[in-house]
Amino acid sequence: MPNIQFRDLAQQQETAEFGMWIFLATELLLFGGLFTSYTAFRYYFPQVFAEASHGLNAVIGTINTAILIVSSLFIALAVYAVKNGQRKKLLFTLSAAIVLGTAFMVLKGYEYYNHYLHHEFPGLSFDYSVANAHTKQIYFFLYFAMTGLHAIHLTIGIFLVAFILFRAYHREFSPSYYSPVENVGLYWHFVDIVWIFLYPLLYLIDIHH
Amino acid sequence: MKSEKTIENLSVPPYQPENYLNAEYGVKSWLLTTDHKRIGLLYMVSITLMFILGGFFAMLIRLELLTPQGDLVSADTYNKLFTMHGVIMIFFFLIPSIPAVLGNFLVPLMIGAKDLAFPKLNLLSWYIYLAGASFTLWALVSGGVDTGWTFYTPFSTTASNTEVIKTAIGIIIMGFSSILTGLNFIVTIHKLRCPGMAWFRLPLFIWAIYATSLIQVLATPVLTLALALVGIERAFGIGIFDPALGGDPILFQHLFWFYSHPAVYIMILPGMGVVTELICAFSRQRIVGYTGVAIATLAIAFFGFLVWGHHMFVAGEAVYAAMAFSFLSFAVAVPSAVKVFYWTATLYRGAISFDAPLLFAIGFIGLFTVGGLTGLFLAALGLDVHVHDTYFVVAHFHYIMVGGSMLAYFGGLHYWFPKITGKMYPEGWARLAALTIFGGFNLTFFPQFILGYLGMPRRYYSYPENFQALNVLSTAGASILAAGLLMPFIYFLWSWRYGKTAGANPWNAKGLEWTTNSPPPKENFLVTPVVTEEAYNYETDDEQLELFDEEDE
């Protein structure tokens, strides 16, 4: 049954999806502020940004990109499964997305740990004796701010998908009611898109040297 | 003494049909409600408390400025006073005022819906608002903050030794509430209009709320980010704003004003929406240029995003960028002026009745015009250098924010008071309050234009003696203003209990909200309404009434 303010279930689902898209628009502006700051400083200091980006492991970055893309594929398949009433497939794809999301976080944590060891972690351990230390600090600050905000979003995403998995396990969804799956999916894809831009902007600045 | 037993003397409460107020009782029925009307009232109570607090700080500021010396409070305390006054009034009173109180109450009623699209989210927004307010109050009692409401770096990140982080967190939390409210309204207006309610039949208040919500949704995240970065830079000594760390303080100003300039339109646009409703209802005219006003509303919301650089003319912004921002700032004046002309054109030849709501609305038009025109002075590059950071700026934005937004809020409260409570307020007192507020306001802030023009800088607790006369005037005006604001508090509470019972449509006004009972039933409409005419169709009705009268004779 739809809530009282709606005519029918279809209108309710459509409304929820519309709301989700607007929420994603606010998210774009949230990340947008960071992307703008990044551009301003990269415009200021292209050379230092190129050098500082050598501190990042582009291979791990690429693997993580692939992981997120495959997880997004699983989420898309999950939406397909729930629309067609394929419960087993739904449970499997959701679980796979959780596993991949967690794998991404583990790799990210490994990268953070290495930055800590190499004194590239502003605030915790940072080597201010190198050349252009302050500008390098800005690069790494932006790196941590952007990937950190992304990681927070991904963590929330993992919990949301787990919650959806729990509900799917209890047979709460059907081909006529699945908007939570769809909306969490939209969120997940958005987080993926953010990473797709972070990856070349942070990792691939200068790997040809 | 023997009392006569008449019907009036028997204290039997008059029969009241079930409405949203008497449908359920008890604290729980309020704190867990998802009814948009009750949530509107919850907001009303909470922002009123914040308003009183912010007003208290304002009075202390004015008292301190009564004399040239700093004899009431110390310089540090004064800095905290004006900061907390700004933070509370802007983020916790003005921004939620009309959207969260009147918007919550009226949006579903006006478009013929049973509730907002996401009622639980709506309740959550209120709790988030409370959390943000509590955080800010915590910052206040644990020492306050002295950066000004603008949190400019690097002062806020390195120099200030006050509770910047706590205040910033409070504002960030409030921002989420603002975003969610805006999101809810946009979705509701798109998806839940009743049959026949086409876009160009919507009341212009709805257009205004829609445009406001757009700003809330698209601008607030950038403020969230900017304040979060300030917090990180302050807490860990790392970041991108402090020049000592190689950062750029102007970047903060860009991010901050990307929100905070449009935020001015979050405050004024809903006020414009209210005023449009009031003018049509009390001049019994269809609005002149409905489409024009609707489009001007969206245009203001859009152009409002293109002008933020005019806050940074003297901050080190590039001259070419400043010229562009200056030009764009002039552009905003066009849709604003369009609206003022349409309002006055509507009043022209209208059958005007000077009830209190209209007095507030007319006050709004006057004060908004003064505020808007002085805004043009400030948008002019050369002149801004002279009056930047003086009392001229203070007067300008108070004319817009207090003279505009707050007057509209009070006008709206009076107009919809019968709908909200089912009772009438005392008209005479309300007119007196409207006039007192208008007079007190002008006496407070007009002298500040002159002070600013003469060069008195803002945000100082002392000043040269030749400024004293005007400052005394200003403080005197503030007392009158405070007295004027106190009146509605008292007579609203009084008439909620003892006021004359109002019918469903005491103003004989148009709009779906007047077709249902006062107070409305829990589900707003017993039967889903169907709209068959455009908004503000006053003339047709009145003509029919006249014909009817003639037939009688």
Add this chain to the structure above:
Amino acid sequence: MENEKTKTISEFTNYIVGGALLVLTLSTYLAALVDLGIGNLIVALLIAAAKASLIILYFMHARYSNRLIWVVIGAALLWFGILFTLTMSDYVARYPAM
């Protein structure tokens, strides 16, 4: 509801899109290994934009969504564009030709 079901993106399409995204990821990595000067940045951003478009169009099924969703996407991009362009215009004007 019937109408909506026919608009569902098939599993096959999903796999194709996923595959295309992985290929694009690999190509952006390989392109970054070649020194193209400013071209590196442009190529990387173009590929990223292509990937984002694929995800929005297919995984987020915007291609089959109503116009309203497109308005939201357009508005979000437009407003981000405003923030980005006007802020950067200040930086470019302050430090030209850096």
